[in-house]
Amino acid sequence: MIKVLAAGTKRSMRMFFSYLLTKWTLYLFRDRFFENHKIEDAIKKNEEISKLLTDTFKNHENLIKTGNRAKYSFLKGRLLNVVAKYNKEAEILLSKAIKLDPKLVDAWNELGEWSTERGLTYAKEAVELDPSDGLSWVVLGNAHLSSFLGIQQNPKILKQCLSAYSQAEKDFVAKSTPDLHYNKGITLKYEEEFKLALESFNEASLYDPTWEPPVIKEKQLIKYLNDIKEFVSTCGKMKAKRLQQILQSIDIKQLGPLVAAAIHPRLAKQLNLLNTFCLVDKTRTCVVVTIFNLADGKGVIIGDSVAIPEPFVTDVDFSYKQNIYNFRLIRVETPIILVVNGKKVSRDLQAGVQMSIFKKFD
Numbered sequence: 001m002i003k004v005l006a007a008g009t010k011r012s013m014r015m016f017f018s019y020l021l022t023k024w025t026l027y028l029f030r031d032r033f034f035e036n037h038k039i040e041d042a043i044k045k046n047e048e049i050s051k052l053l054t055d056t057f058k059n060h061e062n063l064i065k066t067g068n069r070a071k072y073s074f075l076k077g078r079l080l081n082v083v084a085k086y087n088k089e090a091e092i093l094l095s096k097a098i099k100l101d102p103k104l105v106d107a108w109n110e111l112g113e114w115s116t117e118r119g120l121t122y123a124k125e126a127v128e129l130d131p132s133d134g135l136s137w138v139v140l141g142n143a144h145l146s147s148f149l150g151i152q153q154n155p156k157i158l159k160q161c162l163s164a165y166s167q168a169e170k171d172f173v174a175k176s177t178p179d180l181h182y183n184k185g186i187t188l189k190y191e192e193e194f195k196l197a198l199e200s201f202n203e204a205s206l207y208d209p210t211w212e213p214p215v216i217k218e219k220q221l222i223k224y225l226n227d228i229k230e231f232v233s234t235c236g237k238m239k240a241k242r243l244q245q246i247l248q249s250i251d252i253k254q255l256g257p258l259v260a261a262a263i264h265p266r267l268a269k270q271l272n273l274l275n276t277f278c279l280v281d282k283t284r285t286c287v288v289v290t291i292f293n294l295a296d297g298k299g300v301i302i303g304d305s306v307a308i309p310e311p312f313v314t315d316v317d318f319s320y321k322q323n324i325y326n327f328r329l330i331r332v333e334t335p336i337i338l339v340v341n342g343k344k345v346s347r348d349l350q351a352g353v354q355m356s357i358f359k360k361f362d
Contacts, residue, residue, distance in 0.1 A: 034176045034207070043209045070100035074107045105129045105136060134171020138180050141165040145187055155333060161187045178207040182214050189217075192290065192331060194225060195318040225325050228276070232286045232327045236278045236302075247282055275299050279306060279330075287313075287328045294335050307339035308332060 029052055033045050077093030090110075097107040108126040123140035130136055141164030148157040165184045168174040185200030198221055204214035235243055275291040277300060289308070291299070300306055312331045319325070332338065338345050 032173060032176075035172065039206050042207055045208065046210055070097045070104060070107075073097040073100065074104055074110075078106065078110055103129060105133065108136075132171070134168040134174025135177075137164045137168035137171070138174050138177065138183075141168060141180075141187075142183055145183055148190070155191075158187055158191050162191070176207060178204040178211055178214065180204075181207065182211075182217070185214070185217065189221065190292075192314065192316075192329060194221065194316065194325070195320055197221060198320050222320070222323065224276075226323065228288050228327060229325055231278050232288060235280050235284060235286050238302075243280070243284075247280070247284070287330055289330045289332060291332045291335050291338075293333070298335070300338075300340055305341050309337055309339070 029048075033048075034042075037045075073093045074097035077090040077097065094107050094110050097104055098111070101107075105126045108123070108129070123136070123143040126133070126136040127140050141161045144157050144161040144164060148154065148161065162184070165180060165187070168180055174180055181200045181204035185197045185204065188194075188197035188200055191197075198218055201214040201218035201221070205211070205218070231237060275294045277289055278286050279289055280286045289306070308330060312333075314329050314331070315327075316329050317326045335345055336347055
């Protein structure tokens, strides 16, 4: 914990500004690490930052609270964020800082990481105050993504996420942060831009090889895509006799092809895609369908007839790390538009999505 001494002496003022210099040196070292190091040195980044942070505490155990209460509250709150995850005291201090000085951009950014609705407001405020600050754009992109996941699953919000991340990448410091590329990968995954998502997860790993989430998400997405490829090529891995029976049962009045198979619901859930399955018609043409916002335990089963009004169709065709993917994909934003076995589905099929963004704490 920071020790605060009584203010008023020249010596204590020198101590305070010495602390400021050291602290900002720490942040500059962290944020501009790749200006002076190769990407291969990323493995050493956390260790070197940890050592510098330890030295900061040792050399500045005694601090002075100056007359600039806003700056002091911000610095103390941000320091708590450096050494720990979410801390209530840090939020109180940062809130106090922006009340005392509403133009403290960094304080708005720190607050913007914690609350979905308030965070979006804080992030927009920070960007308005300094449009050239890439880290402010990162926070805004994350706030939009939180809004998409936690409030409204509107595809337009994903476009806003990617626009903010694109602005952030114009700033070298922001572009060097692994969480930017991780959260961009999450956004691209929801956009079903699978190749770009995989590349973003990989880039996040390059900037911090010790950080596991990007590696895990990349492996999960590759496994998911490989399963899709196998299911499409085998019409859901169904035996020929069973498939023929299903195809013969298609009723033209139901206006929809039939479900061939579900694709690993557990894996889809890990990726927050919730439900993925294959549809096959009488010509044995097999397509993949992804349904977002589907409630747990709900969905279609093998043999169901499914009609999708005004389907959003894309052709996936790319290669990544010796894997080749080529299939047709139908995206369904909400299950309530589906017609299953000739009947519109009930609203209890719809559910929210689990939050999955990251801010790294070095």
